[in-house]
Amino acid sequence: MISTDTSVATVSGVSRTFKGKTGVVHALDNISFDLKSGQTLALVGESGSGKTTAARVLLGLDRPNSGTIDVLGRNLGSLKHEELRLLRREIQVVQQDPFSQLNRRHSVERIISSPLIAFDIGDKVSRREQVIELLKAVGLEKEHLNRRPHELSGGQCQRVAIARALAVDPKILVLDEAVSALDVSVRAQVLNLLRQIQADRGLTYLFITHDLGVAHYMADEIAVMFRGRIVERGNRDDVFNKSRHHYTVGLLSSVPLATPVVSKRSSEQVQSLPSPGVDDTCNYRSRCATGLGREDCKSVPLLITQGSATHSWRCHSPVEIA
Numbered sequence: 001m002i003s004t005d006t007s008v009a010t011v012s013g014v015s016r017t018f019k020g021k022t023g024v025v026h027a028l029d030n031i032s033f034d035l036k037s038g039q040t041l042a043l044v045g046e047s048g049s050g051k052t053t054a055a056r057v058l059l060g061l062d063r064p065n066s067g068t069i070d071v072l073g074r075n076l077g078s079l080k081h082e083e084l085r086l087l088r089r090e091i092q093v094v095q096q097d098p099f100s101q102l103n104r105r106h107s108v109e110r111i112i113s114s115p116l117i118a119f120d121i122g123d124k125v126s127r128r129e130q131v132i133e134l135l136k137a138v139g140l141e142k143e144h145l146n147r148r149p150h151e152l153s154g155g156q157c158q159r160v161a162i163a164r165a166l167a168v169d170p171k172i173l174v175l176d177e178a179v180s181a182l183d184v185s186v187r188a189q190v191l192n193l194l195r196q197i198q199a200d201r202g203l204t205y206l207f208i209t210h211d212l213g214v215a216h217y218m219a220d221e222i223a224v225m226f227r228g229r230i231v232e233r234g235n236r237d238d239v240f241n242k243s244r245h246h247y248t249v250g251l252l253s254s255v256p257l258a259t260p261v262v263s264k265r266s267s268e269q270v271q272s273l274p275s276p277g278v279d280d281t282c283n284y285r286s287r288c289a290t291g292l293g294r295e296d297c298k299s300v301p302l303l304i305t306q307g308s309a310t311h312s313w314r315c316h317s318p319v320e321i322a
């Protein structure tokens with residue numbers, strides 16, 4: 001399928017705060033991005049940077065404090081409960097933990113057919129046929145129909161979760177650390193499966209990962225998040241080869257890019273601290289060798305620098321490109 005630059009989802013100026021133990025946590029601070037039809041946007045950043053919150057607001061599972069979210073031309077904020085439920089046919093999610101996202105008491109057939117039942121699609125016979133087709137599409141067999149999750153490997157469970165997400169023929173898949181819990185070789189297989197499915201079905205992906213090697217393998221575009229903000233965004237090669245934000249450079253410095261299966265430890269060990277409170281100045285300053293001594297980084301509000309049509313960043317003193 002030929003991809004186009006048509007947006008299928010747009011997130012504009014979205015903020016979301018939570019009450020934490022030590023005060024207000026700005027999980028999302030004025031973030032904007034869009035998903036282009038048939039393409040993959042990777043949302044990357046260390047643990048706690050707001051990636052899952054971004055996924056949840058896009059899925060309509062959580063409401064932002066401000067900003068707008070548009071999915072397939074519909075403004076989520078204006079939808080009633082039932083309209084939102086119906087929109088879930090178009091946007092589905094696969095989460096990180098292969099086991100906990102599947103009901104352990106249910107058979108594979110029941111798990112994959114549950115969205116078909118929820119949306120009242122087909123009858124028992126046609127649903128079984130559809131589930132068998134879906135199993136094939138994710139590299140499983142008819143013989144898996146009656147298995148329970150604990151009889152499957154982590155990779156097989158993740159394939160079941162993907163089949164369930166595909167059952168209602170969505171246009172958008174949100175993959176929230178969907179391969180992060182898998183062993184290295186299994187991870188590569190599932191990534192290849194996801195690429196194949198995207199090519200076959202023209203799906204649009206929001207691909208969330210803390211692992212830049214995986215992002216490099218999967219993404220057309222990349223948005224780098226730090227403490228609730230998107231600090232750099234652009235085409236994959238711009239973000240990787242011409243990184244302008246110091247945080248992006250730091251993330252990249254520990255990642256070999258030749259394979260999609262780099263260590264999942266490298267960036268996971270660093271936890272974002274909840275941001276103590278926001279103003280519009282740089283919130284990366286305390287970690288930034290360049291920004292630490294600069295007055296503008298401390299006091300001047302950050303704007304988005306649009307370096308080109310496909311590349312932008314938020315930094316007063318961006319990394320020089322040779």
Ligand SMILES: Nc1ncnc2c1ncn2[C@@H]1O[C@H](COP(=O)(O)OP(=O)(O)O)[C@@H](O)[C@H]1O
Pocket residue numbers: 018019020025026027045046047048049050051052053054273274
């Ligand atoms: N329901 C919640 N209640 C309180 N704090 C939350 C909640 N969800 C997320 N947070 C906080 O928001 C920040 C971003 O979390 P999250 O979106 O899960 O990040 P990521 O997916 O990048 O690890 C973290 O500081 C997290 O503790």
Ligand SMILES: [Mg+2]
Pocket residue numbers: 051052053177
């Ligand atoms: Mg998360």
